[in-house]
Amino acid sequence: MMQKKSLAALVATLFAVPFAAHADVTIYGFLSAGIESAKAVGNGTSANEYASRTRVVDNNSRIGFKGVEDLGNGTKAIWQVESSLKNFEQGGTNDAGQTATFATRNTFVGLDDATFGKVLVGYNDSAYKTLTNAGIDLFQDYTAESNGSGVGIYSRGEARLKNSVHYFTPVWSGFQAGASYGFDEAQTGGTDKARVSIAGNYTNGGLIASLGYDRQADTKYLGYAAASSFTATAPTGGTTGTSAGNSISYTKLAASYKFATGTLIGAGYEFGRFGTSTLGSGLAQDDWTISLSQDYGAFVFKLEYSQLGQLKGATNPDAYKAKEITVGADYNLSKSTKLYTYYAKITNNADQNVNFYNNTIYTTAYTGTAGSASFAATGNNPQAFGVGLKVAF
Numbered sequence: 001m002m003q004k005k006s007l008a009a010l011v012a013t014l015f016a017v018p019f020a021a022h023a024d025v026t027i028y029g030f031l032s033a034g035i036e037s038a039k040a041v042g043n044g045t046s047a048n049e050y051a052s053r054t055r056v057v058d059n060n061s062r063i064g065f066k067g068v069e070d071l072g073n074g075t076k077a078i079w080q081v082e083s084s085l086k087n088f089e090q091g092g093t094n095d096a097g098q099t100a101t102f103a104t105r106n107t108f109v110g111l112d113d114a115t116f117g118k119v120l121v122g123y124n125d126s127a128y129k130t131l132t133n134a135g136i137d138l139f140q141d142y143t144a145e146s147n148g149s150g151v152g153i154y155s156r157g158e159a160r161l162k163n164s165v166h167y168f169t170p171v172w173s174g175f176q177a178g179a180s181y182g183f184d185e186a187q188t189g190g191t192d193k194a195r196v197s198i199a200g201n202y203t204n205g206g207l208i209a210s211l212g213y214d215r216q217a218d219t220k221y222l223g224y225a226a227a228s229s230f231t232a233t234a235p236t237g238g239t240t241g242t243s244a245g246n247s248i249s250y251t252k253l254a255a256s257y258k259f260a261t262g263t264l265i266g267a268g269y270e271f272g273r274f275g276t277s278t279l280g281s282g283l284a285q286d287d288w289t290i291s292l293s294q295d296y297g298a299f300v301f302k303l304e305y306s307q308l309g310q311l312k313g314a315t316n317p318d319a320y321k322a323k324e325i326t327v328g329a330d331y332n333l334s335k336s337t338k339l340y341t342y343y344a345k346i347t348n349n350a351d352q353n354v355n356f357y358n359n360t361i362y363t364t365a366y367t368g369t370a371g372s373a374s375f376a377a378t379g380n381n382p383q384a385f386g387v388g389l390k391v392a393f
Contacts, residue, residue: 027393029063029082033089034340034388036143040361040380042348048377050361057359059388060141061085062105074114081107095362096374106160120166126197127166127178129158132212134201134254136266136291138302141358143384144326144344146289146306148357151376153324153346154289154306155270157214157250161195174204184218191218206258208266215249249273262295283313285320300330302342308354319351336392345383353378 036057040050064082071077082105087094108122132155139145147155161182168178182195199212249272256266267290274283289306304326311320328342346354353376355361361382362374376382 024069025065025067027063027065029061029085030390030392031061031085031088032059032141032388032390033057033061034059034143034386036359036384036386036388038143038359038361038382038384038386040355040363040376040382042381043363043377043379045377048363049380050363050376050382056089057143057386057388058085058087058089059143059390060358061088064105068112071111076112077110078112078118078120079109096360108166110166114170117167117169120168122164123160123162124164124166124180126159126161126164126180126182126195126214127168127199128180128197128212128214128250128252129155129160130168131176131178131199131201132210132252132254132268134208134210134266134268135256135258135264136254136268136289136304138291138293138304139326139328139342139344142328142340142342142388143356143359143386144304144328144342145357146304146324146326151353151355151360152357153308153322153354154268154287155252156272156287157212157252157270159195159197159214161197164195171203175200175202177201182216193218206260207255208257209255210253212252213249215247217247247273256291264291264293266291283311285309285311298332300332302326302328302330308352316351319349321349322352322354323347324354338390339387340390341385341387343383343385345381347381348379350379353380355382356384359384 034057035054037052037054038050039052043049062082062084064080066080067078069077081103083102084100084104086092086098086100086104092100103123106124108120108124110118110120112118137145137147140147146153148158161180163185164180164182166178166180169176177200178198180197184193187193193216195214195216197212197214199210201208201210250270252268252270254266254268256264258264267288269286269288271286272284274285286309287307289304291304293300293302306324308322310317314320324344324346326342326344328340331339333339344356346356348354355376361376363377363380364375
């Protein structure tokens with residue numbers, strides 16, 4: 001027994017030495033999983049629809065490590081490594097064949113100075129994404145989240161930039177600004193698809209207001225390349241590539257106010273401009289959302305409505321419209337644990353296939369073979385009802 005205790009003490013001492021030397025390292029994250037009834041029908045062709053079924057979902061679980069070292073004179077070295085625990089409920093591989101790998105989320109090294117602000121280098125959310133939420137994304141990380149580039153209905157200019165550098169000012173009287181630049185390290189054909197993002201945020205008591213702009217240069221929209229802008233059409237009948245001068249840009253304004261009564265109201269508006277595609281030239285499309293929540297003891301009741309407008313410049317602009325309504329509630333069991341429930345429904349017009357940003361519903365699944373891809377057929381209306389548990393650490 002004494003030998004076992006001595007061995008345990010020795011192991012504990014060995015592990016304690018490096019952690020003592022780096023006392024500011026923090027491990028954080030959360031696990032969030034739910035049981036959900038989901039379907040996507042309305043296309044008119046049963047083979048292109050997702051029949052009603054019950055599924056277990058991972059609602060964006062993650063783990064991260066971060067640290068700070070005080071360099072003196074108000075300057076600190078900071079770093080972070082964050083990883084998705086993508087679809088832990090089905091062994092780490094989702095329906096699109098994507099797997100959880102190390103450092104899949106915000107991962108960077110940088111300097112933070114009390115006077116001059118913060119500089120980050122690595123893989124990180126753009127200033128546009130970081131500063132323009134305004135507290136109105138009430139269902140963030142759930143299946144029901146409406147935000148998100150690629151398949152979401154609102155805030156489609158959001159991005160996590162690879163090979164990027166970011167600057168954020170200190171907070172001055174409630175105001176903070178930021179800028180991001182994502183380098184194109186795989187340039188082809190003389191093009192440079194660098195991405196620039198700038199944003200500002202103002203907070204004063206219960207008020208949050210924000211404004212942002214994001215632009216990616218030299219993009220080309222043919223066939224599947226349209227996925228990041230106006231539709232996520234199946235990769236058939238088109239080509240992808242680059243075209244000098246073509247670009248995609250987004251401008252967003254968002255604000256919210258939380259009253260002393262626990263009532264929050266918020267709204268956001270975003271306008272996107274796109275280059276020429278097989279659908280037309282000078283394409284443009286707006287999207288907007290409104291949010292309402294109410295605290296009541298340990299409960300938070302939530303309502304969100306979002307809409308995607310006409311695709312201006314297309315032959316049939318109304319065919320690319322969509323809308324989403326979501327209702328739900330959280331019950332806080334403690335500061336780190338909560339129960340939640342939600343119902344969300346997306347209604348797509350004939351040529352649109354907006355989907356859930358998290359736990360996307362695919363009507364054509366990834367098969368693991370060359371050229372295979374997962375996508376949702378246009379005209380389907382995804383909907384989901386779920387209950388879940390989230391534990392943060």
